[in-house]
Amino acid sequence: MELAGLLTYGIFFLTLVGIYGLLALGLNVQWGYAGMLNIGVAAFFTVGAYTSAIITTAESSGHLGGFGLPFPVGLASAMALSGILALGVGLITLRLRSDYLAIASIGIAEIVRLTLKNEGWLTGGVRGMAGIPRPLAGLIPGYDATLYLLLVLAFVAAVYWANERAWRSPWGRVLRAIRENEAAARAMGKNSLLFRLQAFVLGAVVMGLAGALYAHFVRFISPEAFNPLFATFLIWVMLIAGGSGNNRGALLGAFVIWIVWSATEIFVTRLPEDLVTRAGALRVLLIGILLQVILLARPQGILPERPPRPERHE
């Protein structure tokens, strides 16, 4: 019984690590590769989750749709819509100085968050959306969660592969050059706007995918789960602690930080009564301290960025 419980928790835990890992991989393309400061990760995560939920849930009076379409359609729509949102934000802000993107991305995240709460016809408002189907359910009775974990891990593997290939490719090289020195990259004929737009959209598509996978995992979503703390701050901590510019670092960061984050939850529940109300802030503080410690020991994160060495031939 103990063991079974542990196993169930392990599967639950790893699925979330996989989803957060995807978010960190998406952010790595934007920040690690291209140096774009996206402080609105939550927006793309949310749009992904709600899009797939609306597409796949059964007809409901509580929100738009649902359209009852299959899971792959939901996933694809989530990625597409998140990408389109990024394209719009990118077209408006990428021409401006890079700090404007940071500000704009916060703004977008706020707009998305308020839409969730207030546009009940679309999102179900604070009541959220229930009955989101879990794919592969019932395929092997009793193994729903395990199957879903495998599905998530398959997506993690695919995105990891795509990211690594992009990192080693001339495309990634141009992005890093733009990150290092945009003027020089332009002097070398690279259309920095176009490349940064691509990186921004690609990252957002991955975040949208993560959102959809999250929705189908928890099966009930409400604005609570998408506050900037979970959906932006933690992702940044994961990437920076793990090592930005390093895809393994991003995944390792997601793993380590999620363990610590979960552990702080256990820790704060043991606090005296009067402190419990402030538990959330305390957890953030603990994570902040942990990040400081990691960065003091390893300023570039646990696994620092390494340029792809072109293999020597002959």
Add this chain to the structure above:
Amino acid sequence: MIQVEHLSKSFGGLRAVNDCSFTLEEGAITGLIGPNGAGKTTVFNMIAGFIKPSGGRILFEGQDVTGFSPERLFSLGIVRTFQIPHEFSRMTVLENLMLVPPAQSGENLFSSWLRWGAVRREERDVRRKGEEVLEFLELTHVRDELAGNLSGGQKKLLELGRTMMTDAKLVLLDEPAAGVNRTLMGKLARMIQQLHRERGYSFCIIEHDMDLIAELCHPVIVLAEGRVLTQGSMESIRRDERVLEAYLGHSGAHETEGAA
């Protein structure tokens, strides 16, 4: 090759470039000299598309290219270097060079995902070219160093090296020899001449080292306070009183020693 017509640029109240007109001839190595703050770099920035002129226009091979973006001008064959080295610090020296060739198929992300074989074959060629340039610059031993770790002089060489990774028509060099030791400077001059001879590059060189200018450049254009003061051969410019005056300031014009 380049015609600059009545070019002006103001920064706030300051007229950095003030009604400048001159021509860079095809096949020439033109020198651009003048005291600090004369507006030389600003002129380069306008020709290379980094700053929009406040007035006037720039023709390249007869075409009006005023206000074109840097990347567009690069594709037309105008390549520049920077006065302060603009290396890509956290990229290797070889990568700094491999970045440059235009229209690499792997710059398309989908090609990199789906046609990796073809991309890699192309990469091999680009790498070979990069290695040749490193050899030419005698930088082979730092091939895999991060460019940010190079010495100042090595960064200057790398700047020059990047211009050799593409088929440029006109290369704008902003103080290529500043901070470079004498031996290296001689080497640099030979490299520029070799590129000029073998690749048919035209050059425009900003430089404060008059020996280097005398060795390489004809004609030489003198800029002072945003205007073209004079132009001609280095000998004629050495003899020109006004040039000495410009370098020494108006009062010191008669105790002249060697600036020009």
